[in-house]
Amino acid sequence: MPSTYVLPFEKPIAELEQKLRELHRFSEEQDIDVSGEIRRIEEKIRELRRKIYSELTPWQQVQVARHPQRPYTRDYIGAMMREFVELHGDRRFGDDAAMVGGFATIGSHRVMVIGTQKGRDTKSNVRCHFGCALPEGYRKALRLMRLAARFGRPIVTLIDTPGAYPGIESEERHIAEAIAVNLREMFTLPVPIVVAVIGEGGSGGALGIGVGDRILILEHAYYSVISPEGCAAILWKDRAYADRAAAVLKLTAADLRRFGLVDEVVPEPEGGAHAAPAMAATLLAAAITRALDDLVRVPSAELLDARYRKFRQMGIWIEGAADAVPPGPRDADPAAGA
Amino acid sequence: MALFGKKTRYTSVTVRKRDIPDGLWVKCPGCGEIVYRNALAEALQVCPKCQYHFPMSRAERIALLTEPASWSEWDAHLRSADPLEFTGATSYREKLEENIRTTGHPDAVSCGGARIGPHEVALGVMDFAFLGGSMGSVVGEKITRLIERATAERRPVVIVCASGGARMYEGMLSLMQMAKTSAACARHRDAGLPYIAVLTNPTTAGVMASFATLGDVIIAEPGALIGFAGPRVIRETTQQELPPGFQTAEFLLDHGLLDAVVHRRDLKTVLIRLLDYLAPAGAAVPAPAP
Ligand SMILES: [Zn+2]
Numbered sequence: 001m002p003s004t005y006v007l008p009f010e011k012p013i014a015e016l017e018q019k020l021r022e023l024h025r026f027s028e029e030q031d032i033d034v035s036g037e038i039r040r041i042e043e044k045i046r047e048l049r050r051k052i053y054s055e056l057t058p059w060q061q062v063q064v065a066r067h068p069q070r071p072y073t074r075d076y077i078g079a080m081m082r083e084f085v086e087l088h089g090d091r092r093f094g095d096d097a098a099m100v101g102g103f104a105t106i107g108s109h110r111v112m113v114i115g116t117q118k119g120r121d122t123k124s125n126v127r128c129h130f131g132c133a134l135p136e137g138y139r140k141a142l143r144l145m146r147l148a149a150r151f152g153r154p155i156v157t158l159i160d161t162p163g164a165y166p167g168i169e170s171e172e173r174h175i176a177e178a179i180a181v182n183l184r185e186m187f188t189l190p191v192p193i194v195v196a197v198i199g200e201g202g203s204g205g206a207l208g209i210g211v212g213d214r215i216l217i218l219e220h221a222y223y224s225v226i227s228p229e230g231c232a233a234i235l236w237k238d239r240a241y242a243d244r245a246a247a248v249l250k251l252t253a254a255d256l257r258r259f260g261l262v263d264e265v266v267p268e269p270e271g272g273a274h275a276a277p278a279m280a281a282t283l284l285a286a287a288i289t290r291a292l293d294d295l296v297r298v299p300s301a302e303l304l305d306a307r308y309r310k311f312r313q314m315g316i317w318i319e320g321a322a323d324a325v326p327p328g329p330r331d332a333d334p335a336a337g338a
Numbered sequence: 339m340a341l342f343g344k345k346t347r348y349t350s351v352t353v354r355k356r357d358i359p360d361g362l363w364v365k366c367p368g369c370g371e372i373v374y375r376n377a378l379a380e381a382l383q384v385c386p387k388c389q390y391h392f393p394m395s396r397a398e399r400i401a402l403l404t405e406p407a408s409w410s411e412w413d414a415h416l417r418s419a420d421p422l423e424f425t426g427a428t429s430y431r432e433k434l435e436e437n438i439r440t441t442g443h444p445d446a447v448s449c450g451g452a453r454i455g456p457h458e459v460a461l462g463v464m465d466f467a468f469l470g471g472s473m474g475s476v477v478g479e480k481i482t483r484l485i486e487r488a489t490a491e492r493r494p495v496v497i498v499c500a501s502g503g504a505r506m507y508e509g510m511l512s513l514m515q516m517a518k519t520s521a522a523c524a525r526h527r528d529a530g531l532p533y534i535a536v537l538t539n540p541t542t543a544g545v546m547a548s549f550a551t552l553g554d555v556i557i558a559e560p561g562a563l564i565g566f567a568g569p570r571v572i573r574e575t576t577q578q579e580l581p582p583g584f585q586t587a588e589f590l591l592d593h594g595l596l597d598a599v600v601h602r603r604d605l606k607t608v609l610i611r612l613l614d615y616l617a618p619a620g621a622a623v624p625a626p627a628p
């Protein structure tokens with residue numbers, strides 16, 4: 001599946017690829033051997049791709065993470081896992097197409113796999129709200145995770161969402177509560193949980209299935225507290241500043257690793273996962289399997305303690321002097337007394 | 339105690355008139371009437387005409403809910419850093435300095451031990467006036483320590499929430515505070531201890547999607563804006579007209595999220611009554627009156 005959707009900064013690559021196609025046609029039509037020239041251009045394409053992808057700006061990373069031909073959750077499940085038995089519904093309200101789940105086998109591990117799912121066309125995107133899950137999606141995820149825990153199956157979650165669905169029905173059915181309960185309960189599930197951010201890690205909607213013992217992120221995925229567009233709208237009153245916002249938010253895989261918020265950055269093939277989806281799946285499968293191999297050996301009490309400690313240490317602050325009081329009025333309100 | 343200065347005594351909710359700067363009037367967002375600040379302060383910051391609940395300062399809130407002199411503050415020494423070296427139109431550092439100056443508080447939450455009626459609780463009070471009550475590393479850490487200490491000392495937790503969500507200026511470090519605080523809630527809950535969340539205007543986004551909705555009992559003040567996504571975002575995304583009263587406390591009571599909507603004047607009474615039922619060593623049932 002060669003990528004046909006061209007990101008702005010990929011144009012030079014696309015132009016060379018076009019030239020390559022023309023050369024092939026010319027060689028066929030005229031029956032002239034241009035294999036030397038073809039090899040030269042192919043080498044140039046590889047060179048250019050390597051260069052462009054090694055110098056991506058944070059905003060370009062976001063664009064790669066959102067590439068419409070990037071492999072999605074179902075693609076990874078299909079490529080990395082076998083014997084997938086999909087399970088539906090939250091047993092409360094409905095079945096959310098934006099949250100996929102079921103039993104599957106990866107390497108030697110029988111697991112529960114759960115992930116947010118984007119659509120490939122208008123019809124599927126209407127069904128799954130462009131990968132934005134509803135409350136019933138998060139509750140379905142929790143139901144399946146508890147099922148896995150009951151039968152001692154490790155859990156693998158795949159995150160690729162712009163965020164939880166911002167709609168009237170989400171609020172009416174309490175999306176915030178659904179996410180919060182997942183956060184709390186994921187700290188109590190006594191089986192290994194491996195989390196992989198494979199594309200977009202959109203804020204609370206991503207974190208809602210993002211608590212685990214090993215947090216992986218693909219090289220060109222991002223994970224952010226707010227979308228670059230949303231941040232730009234707040235900071236510069238203009239969504240067009242998304243490129244600057246992407247830079248200040250420190251949302252790339254490398255940034256997250258630096259702040260100790262993810263355990264491992266999983267490399268993508270040259271030119272991003274969309275350039276070679278099968279290779280991307282192989283690399284991710286290897287990382288997930290490695291993590292599972294380690295984690296299944298850990299007794300569950302230790303697992304839960306380590307999971308707690310892992311998130312417990314997240315955050316950066318200053319331990320000030322014990323009774324330092326900030327400058328300024330003690331309290332602006334009258335009840336503080338005078 | 340440092341936060342409230344040396345002379346503070348929470349002997350009464352009512353405030354002497356001479357403590358209040360004169361000549362301050364506010365327009366009530368509820369009814370549009372002009373209300374004298376004095377009158378407002380004496381009425382627990384509730385509009386005498388329409389019962390609109392204005393924001394309360396932390397000191398007022400603590401005075402409202404706890405027994406006189408029972409509050410002792412915990413972890414007041416934590417200060418926000420600027421780990422992302424965040425610079426937009428203004429820098430995070432400047433924002434912090436400005437908010438510390440205008441509120442007199444180091445960050446958006448005050449936590450401590452206090453007595454509510456006969457109950458020794460762990461109390462957190464969030465402050466929307468400080469950077470929109472947003473949760474960065476300090477708020478997340480203080481809330482987590484509050485809940486952990488409550489677990490260790492077997493205290494119920496009461497958190498008065500007011501927040502616009504995770505603090506953008508600390509990026510993903512802020513988002514992870516949602517997981518961290520929820521983890522602490524899990525352990526407190528596993529220890530068989532109760533947690534009451536009090537949602538005030540407004541409580542939204544990342545705080546709403548973590549500890550604010552994890553209460554065993556969830557109470558809100560009348561008219562409070564409560565939700566996950568902002569109304570503007572919802573309107574833009576869905577192109578739908580929002581139903582009347584959408585994302586108000588009353589709307590959420592109707593839709594089954596809240597246990598009760600409680601007027602501020604009754605809040606302490608309701609908390610005490612709930613704690614009588616929930617607290618680990620609940621007060622002995624008094625003999626019925628003859
Ligand atoms: Zn009014």
